[in-house]
Amino acid sequence: MKKVRVGFLWHNVSSGNLGVGALSISNMILVKDALESINMEGEFFTIGDYECSDPSNHDKVKSQIAHNFTHISISVKQLLINPIKLIKFIKFIKTLDLVLDIGAGDSFSDIYGSKRFIIQVFTKIASAQFARISILSPQTIGPFKSRFAEKITKFIIEKTNFSYARDTISYELASRLGKCELATDVAFSMPYQVSSRFSDIDNSIHVGINVSGLLLSGGYNRLNQFGLNHNYEEFIHKVIKEFMAYDNVKVHLIPHVIATVPENEIEDDYLACVKIKKSFPECVLASRFTNPIDAKNYISKLDYFTGGRMHATVAAFSTGVAVTPYAYSRKFKGLYNTIGYTNILEAKELCLEEAVKKVISDFNNREELKNNIMKCTSSIKKLTDVYLKTLKEVLSDLH
DSSP states (O other): OOOEEEEEETOOTTOSBHHHHHHHHHHHHHHHHHHHHTTOOEEEEEEEOOOOSOTTHHHHHHHHHTOOEEEEEOOHHHHHHOHHHHHHHHHHHHTOSEEEEOTTTTOBSSTTOHHHHHHHHHHHHHHHHHSSSEEEEEEOBOOOSSHHHHHHHHHHHHHSSEEEESSHHHHHHHHHHSOOEEOOOGGGGOOOOOOOOTHHHHOOEEEEEEOOHHHHTTTTTTSOTTOOSSOHHHHHHHHHHHHHTSTTEEEEEOOSBOOSSGGGGGGOHHHHHHHHHHHOTTSEEOOOOSSHHHHHHHHTTOSEEEESSHHHHHHHHTTTOEEEEEESSHHHHHHHHHTTOOOOEETTTOOHHHHHHHHHHHHHTHHHHHHHHHHHHHHHHHHHHHHHHHHHHHHHHTO
């Protein structure tokens, strides 16, 4: 039986950003399930950056997803300045039956700067032009600050065979530019190991706080790049002090992005957690996770969670943990409102006192939050099935 060659563009299971790893693992599992449902086999290639969170992680993920894959590292800068590498890359894309581009989740936008946008645009055009079938997997599309960026996006959507947005805001924007369908974040589907909660062991209430290194640094420009309406470090300190006032609460500091190279340390959540622990030594410092499933397993044991990394909150949500996503961009509101969860902390709108009050109120109403999460599961399944249906149809046509 001929194996279908599937390329997963901007996927890297060993990215220091565990959200990218979660998307990568989940998308491969969905394709694997689609192939198995129609009695087909696939040869998988993840295509992305050179990051490696741990040398053993690739083999670990292969075991976790029960499927082999090969990672192809690319540098768009090298592709643009080296014609030989560019031709080699295009030839490789042409060998693939299907290319799924997930844009690292939220990189199909110009709000992170022109460099990242150019990288996304280049590879998306290459996929649309040279792949046998190209799909934009569920992702955030936009926002776009310039008309030029919208025109380029319109061209890409028109040339791509299928486009999926993971939230209604992205869907409405993309639908104005071309044909797009609404799905949801594939990371909701990432597996985890079901086990007892921490509270089953010591009867304490265990609270998890994902401290974002990027937000603690003030963004890439260190000048409150995302326009928060309060000081993030002060927010973390005040929230922890509020939790410490409870006799039976234990606070866990949980990273979800680690730096794999020194120049990325501005984003490192683990370093941010270490910094916060120096002020609050009674907090539990979670591991420097290098695998998103390990992080999800840990988060699933908590009683309440809040965090500034969206996929850390997805890990909590999809394991039934009461969660307050700390939203610094529209991707949070877009994703969660689409599935019916409106319990978002809008950090660009709330002052310090309001933000802290929101977290403590949600903590005290965590049973209600858990019930709300349960009500959203049918929406997640329905939207995931929309994407899965297309995968099955496309793969069947390749038989």
